[in-house]
Amino acid sequence: MARADFSPKEIHYFETPLIDRSAIIPCFSLNKNVLLPSGWRSVPVRALAAEFFAGHELSVAPALPVIFRACHIAQWLLDSVFCGSCGAKNEMSKHEFSRKCPVCGRIEYPRVSPAIIIRIINANDEILLAHDKKFSENIYSLIAGFYEAGERLEDTAEREVFEEVGLRIKNIRYISSQSWPFPNSLMIGFSADYSGGNIRCDGVEIEDARWFKRDNLPNLPAYGSIARSLIEEWRTS
């Protein structure tokens, strides 16, 4: 077993129950910068997903949701060792997948951070795509942003679009969602129509935003992301 190739400080064992509780998947996480044994290689999970959705790694297809879930759970286990209220060490709950503080009783579930992502089309059948400072060079994608407490998701979409590019939107419609465990997002995908305003990039996150026709699209995010699937759905419609 490869576990023996690492010192106890380098490797962490955890279990990921499938959501329907039909099985428990044994998982190991390695510390960053650990030297891998001969013949091993590390593959970023995002790259694995991109390969799969591009049709190059079909062998991982059944495992992908489990891999995403395990990534999410691994990060949550690292972040929830101690109670957020009193600081005591949490214990795993017996009857559900959560951690419970033995001192104050606080229960913590795997944290999920909702974020919206939105495809905006104008009256000329053009799509709004933006270059975020965090993106690789020349990649343009959809506007996205995190949900704020107290909002409806539609409010989040309107706010993020106005904050990042100064536009107003209408006819906001839910399309689909995607688990995005980097570290714990749920991406909620919408489409909307442009309703007003001129593009004004916030300069903080968004460096450039433009309308693109479907036959003249820039470099797009990788397959495997909800961003790409929302763009492709429009492009091929």
Ligand SMILES: [Zn+2]
């Ligand atoms: Zn506590």
